[in-house]
Amino acid sequence: xxxxxxxxxxxxxxxxxxxxxxxxxxxxxxxxxxxxxxxxxxxxxxxxxxxxxxxxxxxxxxxxxxxxxxxxxxxxxxxxxxxxxxxxxxxxxxxxxxxxxxxxxxxxxxxxxxxxxxxxxxxxxxxxxxxxxxxxxxxxxxxxxxxxxxxxxxxxxxxxxxxxxxxxxxxxxxxxxxxxxxxxxxxxxxxxxxxxxxxxxxxxxxxxxxxx
Amino acid sequence: xxxxxxxxxxxxxxxxxxxxxxxxxxxxxxxxxxxxxxxxxxxxxxxxxxxxxxxxxxxxxxxxxxxxxxxxxxxxxxxxxxxxxxxxxxxxxxxxxxxxxxxxxxxxxxxxxxxxxxxxxxxxxxxxxxxxxxxxxxxxxxxxxxxxxxxxxxxxxxxxxxxxxxxxxxxxxxxxx
Numbered sequence: 001x002x003x004x005x006x007x008x009x010x011x012x013x014x015x016x017x018x019x020x021x022x023x024x025x026x027x028x029x030x031x032x033x034x035x036x037x038x039x040x041x042x043x044x045x046x047x048x049x050x051x052x053x054x055x056x057x058x059x060x061x062x063x064x065x066x067x068x069x070x071x072x073x074x075x076x077x078x079x080x081x082x083x084x085x086x087x088x089x090x091x092x093x094x095x096x097x098x099x100x101x102x103x104x105x106x107x108x109x110x111x112x113x114x115x116x117x118x119x120x121x122x123x124x125x126x127x128x129x130x131x132x133x134x135x136x137x138x139x140x141x142x143x144x145x146x147x148x149x150x151x152x153x154x155x156x157x158x159x160x161x162x163x164x165x166x167x168x169x170x171x172x173x174x175x176x177x178x179x180x181x182x183x184x185x186x187x188x189x190x191x192x193x194x195x196x197x198x199x200x201x202x203x204x205x206x207x208x209x210x211x212x
Numbered sequence: 213x214x215x216x217x218x219x220x221x222x223x224x225x226x227x228x229x230x231x232x233x234x235x236x237x238x239x240x241x242x243x244x245x246x247x248x249x250x251x252x253x254x255x256x257x258x259x260x261x262x263x264x265x266x267x268x269x270x271x272x273x274x275x276x277x278x279x280x281x282x283x284x285x286x287x288x289x290x291x292x293x294x295x296x297x298x299x300x301x302x303x304x305x306x307x308x309x310x311x312x313x314x315x316x317x318x319x320x321x322x323x324x325x326x327x328x329x330x331x332x333x334x335x336x337x338x339x340x341x342x343x344x345x346x347x348x349x350x351x352x353x354x355x356x357x358x359x360x361x362x363x364x365x366x367x368x369x370x371x372x373x374x375x376x377x378x379x380x381x382x383x384x385x386x387x388x389x
Contacts, residue, residue, distance in 0.1 A: 014269070014332075016271075016273070017271055017273060017328070017330045017337055017339070018328070032273075035276075037237055037273050038273070039271060039272065039273050039274075040271070040272040040350070040353075041270070041272075042269055042270040042271075042272075042353050042356075042357055043268070043294055043367055044267055044268055044269055044360050044364050044367060045359075045364040045365055045366070045367045046266060046267060046268045046333075046334070046364055047268040047269055047332075047367070048264065048367070051334065097245060106342055116243070117245075117261055119259055120258060120259060121256050121257060121258040121259065122251065122259075122341050123255060123256055123257075124255045124256065125253050125255075127252075128255050131255075133339060154274050155360050161266070166246075166250075166284045167248070167250070167257070167259055168219070168221040168223070168239070168241045168248055168250045168257075169223075169261070180349035
């Protein structure tokens, strides 16, 4: 087993997630002292590490021949922004995933959704299109409203074909778009056939069998 | 700049309980530097990122949901049996009801005991609703242990003992079970 089977009571802030009681007894796999629920705990070294403190900018005292921060000319540069290439002091430097960013670059990348670590949510346009396409086949919608749902599905598929997909499962996302498009096209084909039959009857009158 | 599309995510086993899934379908994914908890609410998928460097622990708490499910399915089964035996005209419906309840009961039993799983960081204690069955949660925790150990190393007994002494001298007097 990978985790350490040790008394977690030694780790002060660890509490039972259900009742909030501190795990005061020696628990790795045992009952909570508060609610008596069975708890299995896996503890990692980060539990004991002190809170991380950011770097402080280093002031340049005299006319030293050193690179300075782009935003703070009196501070020594400690890193280069991996996005914009500007020099950053300890205050401006934001390390993330082994890279360094300036606050402006980070805001820009977050707005564009180019940093997966900062993506918080995404709209599932594939699910919306799929639901709309399937809704067109549901009996109350089928005869009355699918002339609205089918074009709406096709519009949404085209509009959001290049929108950011599900971050964790993108291949399925395109597949669902394709299926939605097929369903909507099928519905539109039905609409066109029905319209063609109706106009045919109006223009040419009823068929020979009806005339007999 | 790495294209986000180049990042690959591997899904860990486990699904949210049925009723929870209707409102919030959660899934846990492994990325190159951590875990991503994806929760789909209606048509929005929200993500919570947990870096392996920041994970402090995993807590798995046993729950009694499996027993409640057993009770509910058992009651449905009895109702089906009652309908099948008592009235002639509800016999077929009763047996169908009974059969469905028994299948659900068996699946519930096969999935194993229920639990609530939590990921803990310095600032957050997050329930992972997709790890709601004990066998799946234990297996996932074992996998995560390996990935975290690659980043953080192993927590040693002497480290814990030193921390314990520093935090509270009165603690650590009990005996291991």
